[in-house]
Amino acid sequence: MEPSFIKELQGIVGARHTLTDRESLAVYGYDATPELESVPGIVLLPGSSEEMAKIMALCYQAGVNLTPRGSGTNLSGGSIATSGGVVMQTSRLNRILEIDQENLTATVEPGVITSSLHKAAEALGLFYPPDPGSMNISTMGGNVAENAGGLRGLKYGVTADYVMGLKTILPGGDLLKSGGKAVKDVAGYNLSQLLISSEGTLGVFSEITVKLVPKPRTKKTMLVHFPELEQAALTVSAIIAARIIPATLEFLDKVTIRCVEEYAHVGLPLDVDAVLLIEVDGHPAEVEEDAARVREICEKHRCSFFQTAATADEALKLATARRVALSSLARLKPTTILEDATVPRSCIAPMLKFIQETAKKYNLTIGTFGHAGDGNLHPTCLTDERDHDEIRRCHQAFSEIFDMAILMGGTITGEHGVGIAKKPYLPRLVGETGLRVMRGIKGAFDPKGLLNPGKVF
């Protein structure tokens, strides 16, 4: 990178927020995606949307690549600077600008941490439902760019269901405003929805307005064991068919149960094939009734154990197994490859069976847990990046799992995004027409192809 260009960038954000030393650049080469790394040419931490716009204008003019980054928790390589250039980290823009209690909206800067918005909203009796696993560190900008989901997706939906308005800085530095606080808005193309899950390839958000909902008055947490996987899956479908939409309907498979028990000793029996964690929330009377019916359905499907938490502390304890699922799996082997193949929920049982068979076929340890209620599964391969043969088998297995997800009418990624990691599989899902339209959209926003290049397609 030209010293004069570096100097210009430094002039925008200040020397303290310009990183050019070898050590700094080296640790901005990764995000949370295993196996992927690419060192950027420079890292900038702007402190305002004006600074962001200036950086983007300057880079565009100079023909330099720019990769936006929040906290770097992306799981598909979306925040990795594939071909060097500028990494722009939005963490310093971390103000909650407004919580509007009349319109029930919150307006935030892109670097706001998801869980701090949760806290701020809940302090006012309001609720921002999307709760991705990384919510204690993920940024709102990243959540919108990836359309993050979470445990509460079944009842409350995902990030896209809450975004009402965006201010987006386009490549070149122009500001695009889309949507706002009006509930109804059909003026022109719905650009906000187009920008959500664009993975930082179309623009960088400088302001995000989201919808808030009233905080549920109460909730009830239940933990259920099943000796048969099939019955657990049927229970999930039966609960929904009974017109009950739990806030959380999470699932752990046998491999995960064994790992959890080994690591956390939470008292899960090892002869159990599946565990469901169910949480219903809402009006106290409705919660009471739903919980009773959930129990009936579980018993009908031959559950071997059913426990309802009486207190908030007990609820936390019941949720432990699910909460430590990933950590328990991750401790077993040095490398953890976490995927998010998603199927319509009626296909959960066959999909789980297929994952288990595929793991066996390729001689791999794959534990599966996830959001059973919305069909979003997390098959997690436990491996060692130094074992090249196993890594190769792992990728083959996932390729087959993605194909099966597509065949079942599902998708290759439910919440992690395509990024770099899922690029090879996207054409199988969207076909030539899908790719052509996406490329056209990319060209309209970023004719020179400089913003987060090498991602999605």
Add this chain to the structure above:
Amino acid sequence: MEYVDLLNCMRCGMCLPHCPTYKETFLETASPRGRVALVRKVQDGELEVNEQLLEYLTLCLDCQACLSACPCGVNAGELVAEFKCEEKGKGGLSFMEELVLRKLVPHPERLERAMIPLRLYQKTGLQKLVRSLGLLKMFPPALGRMEGLLPRLPAKPLRKTLLEVTPAKGEEKGTVGFFLGCVMSLIFSEASHATVELLSSLGYRVITPKAQKCCGAPNMLGSDLKGLQELATFNVELFSGYDLEFIVTDCGGCGAELKKYGHHLPENGAAGSFSNKVRDISEVLALHADDLKGKLKPLSRRVTWHDSCHIAHAQGIRWQPRTLLNLIPGLDVRELNEADACCGSGGTYNIAQPEMSDLVLQRKVNNILATGAEYLVTANPGCLLQLKKALSETTPRVKVLHLTELLSESLAAGLRPVSLRLKTEG
């Protein structure tokens, strides 16, 4: 340090919101994930050890908040400390380090003598004079900071005044060893005195072997693994000579280090069993909660608890001190926001990295003031030093106490001071 420990970091970023230096800077190099990556890149041959790299690693407080947050159990603080030890091993100790870590720290009596001038400095009124005349400005900055942290020193270190064997009060339930922390004995001897009192009143015979030496934590801070191993070997042998149920300490830093003796001396079988016996005072007291409940008298105060890093993160002790505080009738215990975030003391970090230490401290102070507590209670001398100074300058002022000081006060509340009682009885 094993290479696989570095590989175990899956870079998920869960540590970032818990790292005090990341929270202040948002820099990857100032995060646990970044530090592990830096060390790994050195091992992989992608980076070399240079001043810049060591500077980034040195910004780590080793508070181990990242360990509590890590899904994979990666201890970034320890990995960094061990990496620095290995690098240090190649270059050897500097003259000053040799002097402090090898000639001073391992010898309790020399440490005690070294405190005499400081005691005189306070006793003669020189300290008052220096402070009122603003002469501190003429000190080198590091020395000035050290002076500012110095609380009122006890007349004699506890090692000199405490009996080798303190008998149990009432029926004897068991025998425990007491590990005297250097700073506790030299500066906070009243708190340690209270610790022994509490143990004795619960029926423990308390043995305090006088020959004991420093736990070695300063050596680890100074990246002197060899010095630490020598001290550990000595202490293990000394305490192995007694039949003890527990080895109790009221210093979070000592407790964390003593529990790692088994790890630092893998060849020494006795070190493992020594470490298994080590307990923080709150762990032992919590075992006797029912007994204590009957003995504690009301104290009407607003207090809040600060989780010392060496207690909460390094030893995983969180509910015990809270349970103990809640045993005191009438005490208004308020939970502190970010209670387990570092106070910026970090051993000698507040001297070595004043700018970052102050940022971390300010955040802690703001959280403490927001609780409205009159007393801040904690259980580690580093935190006591750092917070006593900081909270004496706030409005309102907040008093700082060791957990055992508060408990022993509640134990004695209602009783008139001994001297008074003697007079009236006479």
